Amino acid sequence: MANRKGAGGFSKKRLKRLGDGMKAYVERGEVAGIVTLIERDGEEVHFDAVGWQDEEGRVAIERDSIFRIASMTKPVASVAALMLLEEGKLRLDDPIEIWLPELANRSVLHDVKGPLSKTRKAARSITVLDLMAHRPGFASQFLDIAGPIGKEAAKLHVGNGLLLQGTDVDEWLARLGALPLVHEPGERMNYGFTTDVLGFLVGRVAGKTLENFLAERLFEPLGMRDTAFHVPKSKRSRLCVAYAGDPKSGKRIVDDHPKQSKWTSPPKVPSASAGLVSTIDDYAKFGRMLLAGGRLGRDRILSRKTIELMTTDFLTPAQRQMLFMGFPMWDAQGFGLGVSVRDKLGGQASLSSIGTYGWGGAYGTWWFNDPKERITAVMMTQLLVGTLGSKLSPDFTNLVYQAIDD
Secondary structure, three states: OOOOOOOOHHHHHHHHHHHHHHHHHHOOOOOOEEEEEEEEEEEEEEEEEEEEEOOOOOOOOOOOOOOOOHHHHHHHHHHHHHHHHOOOOOOOEEEEHHOOHHHOOOOOEEOOHHHHHEEEEOOOOHHHHHHHOOOOOOOOOOOOHHHHHHHHHHHHHHHHOOOOOOOHHHHHHHHHHHHOEEEOOOOOOOOHHHHHHHHHHEEEHHOOHHHHHHHHHHHHHHHHOOOOOOOOOHHHHHHHHHEEOOOOOOOOEEEHHHHHHHOOOOOOOOOOOOOOOOOHHHHHHHHHHHHHEEEEEEEEEHHHHHHHHHHHOOOOOOOOOOEEEOEEOOOEEEEEEOEEOOOOOOOOOOOOOOOOOEOOOOOOOEEEEEOOOOOOEEEOOEEOHHHHOOOHHHHHHHHHOOEEEO
């Protein structure tokens, strides 16, 4: 009888379910293409690529296809900040105005929909921890869309809110600093510009641009050769077409094409919230480093104790009762320093383990590490709001776990 088990304690037969499940999404036309990767104990147990990098141009999706990873940028920027914490250059309870004076002396709106002139003095300064846990109280391009504050916040970003609008970092920070907060620092999780500011904080503390810090201290040591804030001309043939759902027809339409992509030139104001592009192998290296306790090969990026802190829930019980972008996100998980952290198996949409952590992106990318099962899993596609608007992410996760056969 043929061996039914593959590498790493996974069933070959059940891994085929994963491949078939992803292929079905492409065949139904829900996405153009998908790549998936599973590693266990640092060894690859599954890779698959199905569908198109450019459906209209009939360019097949490949292992080295480049994806806009959107909010999967956030864990990367958070690791950068934690590296500086380990060097003693910042602390979680430090006020950020030490390095970002543009954000000192905060005021808070009396009414989020009211005039910008009616404010009160903030109870305290914004801290580094507030940035890492998304609780500084900034206006959000995703949530605070009504009233004068929404109009002003819209001037800070481009289009769908994933990239930033400005002439340079200093100018952008000055405009954000001129706006009042919509919540007291630490009061509630408000997803938006928070990790952008964290990225600029990293640059100020390190004395170099965020792009250079990440390239020198993270991407080069990890061998993440295709991860950056833009795609150079030499690699543009590997950049996927990004799609979005047309609200009228329900069909996919092109949202960002490599020929006119916002990611084809270096940004004036790089977004640490959503600006990176990457490949599935590059991001798996990042995940593998965290799962291995902060080391990949000869290079130690973080202490395992720092990763323990990173993957600890920092939300208060009250904050976990609040909706996240309209979803009851925190029924079965909390939020650490840049990643969600599973701490309850009930109240969720997919199989998992206690202690699993990760994060997704608005273009449909998704990654998780499971320390208990010693798994790093990455799925990448390019459909705007793919992980929130479809069942693809939980389906992928379920299909990963059901294939375990040890």
